[in-house]
Each structure stands twice: as C-alpha cells, then as structure tokens.
Amino acid sequence: MPTGTLEHANVTVSDPDRSSQLMQDLCGWHERWRGKSQFGGNTIHVGDDAHYIAFYTSGAVAERYAKGQPLNHLAVVVDDLDGAEKVVADAGLEPFGHDDYDPGRRFYFFDWDGIEFEVVSYR
Missing domain, CATH: 3.10.180.10 (2,3-Dihydroxybiphenyl 1,2-Dioxygenase, domain 1)
Known part of the structure; x- marks a missing residue:
C-alpha cells in the first residue's frame, strides 16, 4: 500500500507577498520560489525544504468564501x-x-x- 505526506497547499490570496511574509515571521520559513502561475497570475511558495504553502493571486479580487467552503x-x-x-x-x-x-x-x-x-x- 502506498504511503505519503502532504507536500503543499495552494491558496488564493489578495497579496502573496504579505501572506508569505507573515508565514516567514510566524514559522521561520523561507521563500522557496516565486513566479508566474501556469494559469496566469503570480505565486509565491513559502515553507521549509520539504513542505510549503503556495500563495496565489490572479490579480483580480477573489470571491470570498465562507469558512468550510471549501477549506x-x-x-x-x-x-x-x-x-x-x-x-x-x-x-x-x-x-x-x-x-x-x-x-x-x-x-x-x-x-x-x-x-x-x-x-x-x-x-
């Protein structure tokens, strides 16, 4: 049977730089990568050498979701x-x-x- 670990989560935010900096300050993480998303927009990966959160923005204001929908x-x-x-x-x-x-x-x-x-x- 396969085993696995969670490598990353990808979330849409209004300001990836701000979200990245918060997680760096909160967890002592570092920026792993930043660049254009394959679907347009920009992404910053922040975490440690094995795991990270991808903070994505399309440049448009994202629709707000209620807690639990879907996360x-x-x-x-x-x-x-x-x-x-x-x-x-x-x-x-x-x-x-x-x-x-x-x-x-x-x-x-x-x-x-x-x-x-x-x-x-x-x-």
Missing part, C-alpha cells in the same frame, strides 16, 4: 506559541479560540483574506 483551516506547529501570537497580533490580525488541551496549546486567526489558520504548540 476549514490550515494548521502550523510552532515551538513558541506566545511568540507566534505576538507575530499575528503585530500583523494586525486577531488571535482567538485559545485552548489548552492534551497534548498542547493552540489559537486560531483569520488572515486578511478570511483564511483561518490554527497555530499549535506541543511544548
């Missing part, structure tokens, strides 16, 4: 939850849904395009 949230694991929350707040975004649970702690935030992120720490 509920993306989650990232960090080693310093309090530091991560400061990065989110300093970006002008509002952390919510704080929870301590077995085995970790977490909070959520919506980015500028309404994409929900979960930030979790298992320390």
Whole structure:
C-alpha cells in the first residue's frame, strides 16, 4: 500500500507577498520560489525544504468564501506559541479560540483574506 505526506497547499490570496511574509515571521520559513502561475497570475511558495504553502493571486479580487467552503483551516506547529501570537497580533490580525488541551496549546486567526489558520504548540 502506498504511503505519503502532504507536500503543499495552494491558496488564493489578495497579496502573496504579505501572506508569505507573515508565514516567514510566524514559522521561520523561507521563500522557496516565486513566479508566474501556469494559469496566469503570480505565486509565491513559502515553507521549509520539504513542505510549503503556495500563495496565489490572479490579480483580480477573489470571491470570498465562507469558512468550510471549501477549506476549514490550515494548521502550523510552532515551538513558541506566545511568540507566534505576538507575530499575528503585530500583523494586525486577531488571535482567538485559545485552548489548552492534551497534548498542547493552540489559537486560531483569520488572515486578511478570511483564511483561518490554527497555530499549535506541543511544548
């Protein structure tokens, strides 16, 4: 039976540079690639050497979708939850849904395009 891992997620955003910078500040990731999308528009890949998020824009304002249509949230694991929350707040975004649970702690935030992120720490 095959096995696999999630290599990347591709999401449409209004400003790929802004979204890329937030994830670099939040997770210590780096920009892996940027360029024209095969379907037009621009894309920035930001992540580590094995996994990334592709932030795409077509240059037009994307139609907004309600949570869960089609994506509920993306989650990232960090080693310093309090530091991560400061990065989110300093970006002008509002952390919510704080929870301590077995085995970790977490909070959520919506980015500028309404994409929900979960930030979790298992320390």
